[in-house]
Amino acid sequence: MKNLLLMLLLMLSGLAAHAQNVNVTGRVTGASGEALPGSTVLERGTSNGTSTGGNGEFSLSVKPDAVLTVQAIGFATQQIPVNGRGIVNVRLVTAAQDLNEVVVTGSRATEGRSNILTTAPVDVISAREIKAFAQTDVSQVLTYAAPSFQSSRQAISDGTDHVDPASLRGLGPDQVLVLVNGKRRHNSALVNINGTVGRGSVGTDLNVIPLASIKRIEVLREGAAALYGSDAIAGVINIQLKDDSTGVTASATGGQTYEGDGRVFQGDANVGIGLGGRGFVDVSGQFLNRGYTNRTFEDTAPLMFLGNSGGNYPASANTEQLRRDLKAQDDALVRERGFDRKNMRVGNSESRNFGGFVNAAYRLGGGIEAYVSGGVTHRTGKAAGFYRLANQAAQSDLSIFPNGFLPFINTTIDDQSAITGLRATIGGFAADLSNTYGRNELSFDISNTINASLPQTSGVRNPTEFYAGKLNFSQNTTNLGLSRKFTGIGPLATLNVAFGGEYRVDRFQIGAGEPNSYINGGRRINVTPTNPNGAPTASGAQVFPGYQPSDEVDRSRSNVAGYVDLESDITEKLLLRVAGRAENYSDFGSNVSGQVAGRYSILDGLAVRGSVGNGFRAPSLQQRYFTNTSTQFVSGIANQVLTVNNDDPIVRNSFNNAGQKGFGVGPLKQEKSVNYSLGITARVASTLTLTVDAYQIDIDDRIVLSSQFAKTNAANTPPVTAIDQILAGRDVSRVQFFANAINTRTRGIDIVANERLTLGTSRLGFTVAANFTETKVRGLNTSSSTINENASLQNTLFDRQQRTRIESAQPRSKINLAANYGYGIFGVELRTVRFGEVKFRDADPARAALVDQTFAAKWITDLSISAQVIKQLGITIGANNLFDVYPDKFRLHPRNNPNNFSVDPATSFSSGLDNTNRNRFVYNANQFGFNGGYYFARLNFTLL
CATH class of the missing domain: 2.40.170.20 (TonB-dependent receptor, beta-barrel domain)
Known part of the structure; x- marks a missing residue:
């Protein structure tokens, strides 16, 4: 509860300070971590901006909800929301690379690399x-x-x-x-x-x-x-x-x-x-x-009511006529009871x-x-x-x-x-x-x-x-x-x-x-x-x-x-x-x-x-x-x-x-x-x-x-x-x-x-x-x-x-x-x-x-x-x-091979595929x- 109250207070304090400018400092570097002096850092939608120094560093006063536009020749432009932060470090990638492909997984280096510059595939x-x-x-x-x-x-x-x-x-x-x-x-x-x-x-x-x-x-x-x-x-x-x-x-x-x-x-x-x-x-x-x-x-399954526990003919049904009679009786029960x-x-x-x-x-x-x-x-x-x-x-x-x-x-x-x-x-x-x-x-x-x-x-x-x-x-x-x-x-x-x-x-x-x-x-x-x-x-x-x-x-x-x-x-x-x-x-x-x-x-x-x-x-x-x-x-x-x-x-x-x-x-x-x-x-x-x-x-x-x-x-x-x-x-x-x-x-x-x-x-x-x-x-x-x-x-x-x-x-x-x-x-x-x-x-x-x-x-x-x-x-x-x-489909499925199952409808297959045979797993x-x-x-x- 204390943590929740602290979080709410922080959110409220952030909203209260929303209209005040913040001083943002940071450093702009290239794909290999090299400094990029002379890069342009602009507050989007304004003329407020600056250029980076010899070590790629910059300092700029902007609104807390500003978006920084960072540009350098030969590199892809980045749009970076400030979100009220005071420190924004920017790593630009060459124009041919996607901005989302700078990764941190697979290395504990202090700075991420492009996924084609890593030692492992990401x-x-x-x-x-x-x-x-x-x-x-x-x-x-x-x-x-x-x-x-x-x-x-x-x-x-x-x-x-x-x-x-x-x-x-x-x-x-x-x-x-x-x-x-x-x-x-x-x-x-x-x-x-x-x-x-x-x-x-x-x-x-x-x-x-x-x-x-x-x-x-x-x-x-x-x-x-x-x-x-x-x-x-x-x-x-x-x-x-x-x-x-x-x-x-x-x-x-x-x-x-x-x-x-x-x-x-x-x-x-x-x-x-x-x-x-x-x-x-x-x-x-x-x-x-x-x-x-x-x-x-x-x-x-031939018998839903009268058969054995698998829905097939009982062992005693050993003649074709007896099977036909049992099937007819079972079908009648299916219709009578509305079985689906x-x-x-x-x-x-x-x-x-x-x-x-x-x-x-x-x-x-x-x-x-x-x-x-x-x-x-x-x-x-x-x-x-x-x-x-x-x-x-x-x-x-x-x-x-x-x-x-x-x-x-x-x-x-x-x-x-x-x-x-x-x-x-x-x-x-x-x-x-x-x-x-x-x-x-x-x-x-x-x-x-x-x-x-x-x-x-x-x-x-x-x-x-x-x-x-x-x-x-x-x-x-x-x-x-x-x-x-x-x-x-x-x-x-x-x-x-x-x-x-x-x-x-x-x-x-x-x-x-x-x-x-x-x-x-x-x-x-x-x-x-x-x-x-x-x-x-x-x-x-x-x-x-x-x-x-x-x-x-x-x-x-x-x-x-x-x-x-x-x-x-x-x-x-x-x-x-x-x-x-x-x-x-x-x-x-x-x-x-x-x-x-x-x-x-x-x-x-x-x-x-x-x-x-x-x-x-x-x-x-x-x-x-x-x-x-x-x-x-x-x-x-x-x-x-x-x-x-x-x-x-x-x-x-x-x-x-x-x-x-x-x-x-x-x-x-x-x-x-x-x-x-x-x-x-x-x-x-x-x-x-x-x-x-x-x-x-x-x-x-x-x-x-x-x-x-x-x-x-x-x-x-x-x-x-x-x-x-x-x-x-x-x-x-x-x-x-x-x-x-x-x-x-x-x-x-x-x-x-x-x-x-x-x-x-x-x-x-x-x-x-x-x-x-x-x-x-x-x-x-x-x-x-x-x-x-x-x-x-x-x-x-x-x-x-x-x-x-x-x-x-x-x-x-x-x-x-x-x-x-x-x-x-x-x-x-x-x-x-x-x-x-x-x-x-x-x-x-x-x-x-x-x-x-x-x-x-x-x-x-x-x-x-x-x-x-x-x-x-x-x-x-x-x-x-x-x-x-x-x-x-499973090939044993009767809808695929109906002739395979017309001779002996009591046939059942093991390993779970009997259920496919019964038209349930297709x-x-x-x-x-x-x-x-x-x-x-x-x-x-x-x-x-």
Whole structure:
């Protein structure tokens, strides 16, 4: 509360001083940091101006809300809002370069460099690009703007329906580090445990950050563990919040898919305020409401009421005539009861998002600047699971749902973050002391469902809604960094020295749901005099049994790190950087990583750059301690799947004659990586820039979630296999766990070319960007004698379907062709993205010829047309996926091959594709989703 009052007082004092002039001092430098004497600095709209001195310095008295126009021969003019600041340092870039491409990510140098002058490849997505099309969240913006980044929304995957898994260069969501204003961003509480891309990983929820708050996004495409620490194996995404806006801007966006669903409304606003020449406050807010999409079709299961639990003919229906009779009776029941065979919802979940962010700084005096940034987001979502048919008696209660039911998983995600810090110059060093706190909580409420095991009580209907528990992850990071640029150090032209330390505390919690969400109430079905015990019913809420008290976790760990980073322009042609970092984790030990990187100018405008370094990723607390029991459909049958943490006796104990029954897998340890890159940068004909970068990333002891080990025998029968014995006494049919199970190698190449032209009074820009990447599993690791001595268990630990998720379930290539044209008040943005092929492989190699499939590459085209109607109002209309392109259909789909299913309608296929066979899962989601075309309109307002 005190901080809030202080902020309000600062805002009021800034407004009171708004009309007074402030004295602005600063320095104008070129792209390499050289002074630019004789540059012109003007207060826009006035004759008030000055020229810079011999060291590029200037001093000028202007209004607090003035905009400075800074010009120098051979450099692009910059327009810089003062926002009440007293110090404005300006770095000009050559006229051929885009102003937004001066980056700070990937180096701790005191001054940023153009992205073609860095030792590592960096993509820059500006605020203009973020708003050019209709993507309404960060992960989708990056998917279409940065070829090396990939994220697609999932369906029927529990919590993963609500937190999009994302990857960089084809690696996992937990192998890319996210920063905000250069500070580490906390992870999501969710660990992905279902059959999606990123299975077994924990990522960062990018979509809690409002687009209106973002100045630019910098994507560092290089391993950077030596710079930033754990998680930065694939690279770094740094989101820079707005710090230079003035006045009030707002926008409203509405749209829907060509099919008429997936309606979206987004409203956002940004307010920038100067604080009396001593600082600024930038506040942004967003509301986003997204409707669900559904791309399923009528369920083709022959028997919806009379069949077995999969909707197929019972085993007793062994003649054609009996099947025809049963089918006719079932069809009559379908008509009589009004059953809708389009009984699934396969597509985007519903989502409603409220979020706000602030970014502020204030000079306290004595050369000290205080800053604060952070945000609060509240998001609710609703996603469907598998339909429970009327004939699935063990999973339902026909007195409540006579036609079966479609259960829903409702989530509430609350995310908070705060960065506070002080900057000052101490002994010539720029010092930055900060504390960053972040928290992400995900709670589950299950609706339109039932716990089939609960007995009916007299006059009381069983509940159809349950609170199923929550996940919580929090992180607090304290960081001190110092940096200084030296010139004329012996033979070195420049030397930038940076060093510092970090202390971080992580905490992960699981909270249990209400008892009815997970208990077995004892209800049984098919009770007869000859079978007085009846058949058991499923425990817990259907679709998502609640977390149990035995699942509850409250674990913490700490991390201490120190780093040093040296960067030098050894000569005018050679830039060299050396970085090292040492870390110690309280729960598994220490690690040291280092990197050497360089850039050499071969000719004017042509340079070669490269790096080599090692990195690591610590196992997340979620991977170490997550445990639960969930309902997952395997071969069309509901299974109770136990995900057990790595410390559980099931995982740790060895299988021996001493009574220990377990897999004998060792404790989780860090992943270790080695990263190599080599590339060229070029500027051609003064307006065309080109970068080409090749890379190789080797990762050993990569952490994955194992495949599912299944019982062979039913309950209450003697155990036969090792898995039967390990799971004896557990009310589950399958088990999976985390292990350092594989080694991988990723190789690829990134290509980016930009051309920006001025044609009289019009503006024309082109971008060609591409990423080609390939990941291969090089080996399988296991310290388990139980698994090593059994070939079947070895194949199950990491089966071919799991391998495919790592190697080819995401596009191995992506090509982005974009153009923008501006003339007067009008603008046109056109972009087409080629998403490369993806593959599906069945877990069982015996079924490969029947089930395996490759889904062809597709081009997705986006178009937007804008007009600035008046100064205060602009309008944009357009379409994403203009030509309504969908991924290939699963070839086993009856709508594609109806003749394949006319002989024996009882045929069912395993590995989840039986559901595709039944006309419910038609498309592959991992390329670009399957919503088809989407059209939109946006109004942009400038209020002050």
